[in-house]
Amino acid sequence: MKKILVLALFLCLPASSVFAQNKELRIVTLNGTVSEIVFALGKGKLVVGNDTSSLYPPEALALPKVGYQRALSAEGILSLKPNLILGLEYAGPPEVIEQLKAAGLKVIIYPGLPGVQPALDNILAIGKEIGAGKEAQKIVQDIKKRSEQIAGKISKLKSKPKVLFVYHRGTSLAQVSGTETPADEMIRLGGGTNAVVGFKGFKPITPEAVIAAQPDVILIPTRGFESLGGKDGVFSLPGVKDTPAGKNSRVVAIDDLVLLGFGPRLGLGIEELYNSLHPKTSDKK
Structure with a gap:
């Protein structure tokens, strides 16, 4: 039974x-x-x-x-x-x-x-x-707790930096992110604004477009950052050195899956990006 x-x-x-x-x-x-x-x-x-x-x-x-x-x-x-x-x-x-x-x-x-x-x-x-x-x-x-805390900080910002997301791997041509991409969404969640909004998805990088975008920060996944040989490689990309990001040497490299995976480390990724984009405000208690 x-x-x-x-x-x-x-x-x-x-x-x-x-x-x-x-x-x-x-x-x-x-x-x-x-x-x-x-x-x-x-x-x-x-x-x-x-x-x-x-x-x-x-x-x-x-x-x-x-x-x-x-x-x-x-x-x-x-x-x-x-x-x-x-x-x-x-x-x-x-x-x-x-x-x-x-x-x-x-x-x-x-x-x-x-x-x-x-x-x-x-x-x-x-x-x-x-x-x-x-x-x-x-x-x-x-994730909810971390993302809500950062959202609260973003709501108090007086300005947001313009961020250019660059994707590069191996010998392939570097590309930049327009709207409606994981990179575009992370830039928003981290308290920045996408420097490129004229198209959706990704396009190959061109000097004219990069200079016209006038980004304050270059954002790049760690593997791409390493494949370029670090900061020097990033600033050697077409047009980058002639932007505010290039002149002020502002590059943010974050682990690929943390930055773009939208997985279990999403909260940590949002925090890391926010702190990198807003170092002065992140230091405040």
């Missing part, structure tokens, strides 16, 4: 809860932010592989890679024998995602919109899916 009762209770659990309790759960994450969320929730040991954008924590970086999130192959993912695939809307190509579903795998693709609320929603949803709801709530509360 007791066995029947236990079985009945088990069958009545929500599907996601039953799945999360599976001791054989094997997860493949298809995005660096998703990987970081799973590890931050204390479930990193369940991850058997991830994509090449999964740079943090070190344990995630050391796992087998299944390719870049936008150029995946079903074979590489299936070889890891996962039973849960988690990714953001960038994951693809679409036919690969359909192949994974056709193979009987549970594939969940979350929205990739930048912003505090979308980030909180993804953390809560992933936490619920993998049986880490309480841990997700803690992370969400921390």
